[in-house]
Amino acid sequence: MKTMITAALFVAGLAGGALADPVLGVWKTEVDDGKYAHVKFAPCGANFCGKIVKSFNSEGQYDSPNVGKMLFIDMTPDGNGKYSGSAWRPANGKIYKGSMTLKGNKLKAGGCVAGIICIKNTLTRIK
Secondary structure, three states, rough: HHHHHHHHHHHHHHHHHHHOOOOOOOEEOOOOOOOEEEEEEEEEEOOEOOOOOEEOOOEEEEOOOOOOOOEEEEEEEEOOEEEEEEEEEEOOOOEEEEEEEEEOOOEEEEEEOOOOOEEEEEEEOOO
């Protein structure tokens, strides 16, 4: 019984740590090809994923087919506000080896395919 309680407390501690991670919340991307999105970061397993929850163009919010899709996939916290995983770019449909660096309310994200073709985007915290 004591072992079960200890295990439960350990699991609760891990979940509490994930829930308190500063990357969690809603972020606004920079404009890319005339469009931008709101991305919600949430735990996905032991890591974090960022899903597109709203999309915008020059006329305002619109129903993009990308809403509901993962923009950031399995971002692993590496310490000191750094994360690594994968990033998907809707403009070309490519998945990049990605990294993010969190500083205050700015999340600098970038990724490369084959170490040659790279993208960068700075997200700003909304909530």
